[in-house]
Amino acid sequence: MSESQIVVTFTVAAKQPGAAPCNGNDEVSFEVDLGEPLRDRPIVDGQCLPDNKGPKPYCGPDPTRFRA
Template structure:
């Protein structure tokens, strides 16, 4: 019994907690063809904040499907450290799966909207618009 309990304690202390994320922006991968029938897209994800040149792991995004647009919001793990330099972070490839065909909707980066972490940065110079039919 005590061995199982100790193992549980050890496992419970490892890994990244779900709440320890940082905002990330995304773009369509070069050469990516988007059509009304698209349900799978190749995108490039990069951490918005300073992290000494490390983007981290792109987590499964939030995808909000509306009548005229699909808003895709990425985060990365682990969270940003307390102190990091701002040399830029690399883009990491990610296969984005949409819950239904894109249709005649725009694709928008959710981190560029409202109080998103990228709003007001060069990542959002286009207002977060990543594709428009």
């Protein structure tokens, strides 16, 4: 969290070792307590930041997921 943005990153654990078929995922809501007001800061997907090991197909051109 910074003065200009809030970065949120979620990871998942594999159910079994090895490759898995990717049939898409259901949306899952998750509540995050920031401990302070959001104000005018955007919420940014931490997996999609430029310094996070290269581009990912699901990120698109902008890591912002919500603008206040």
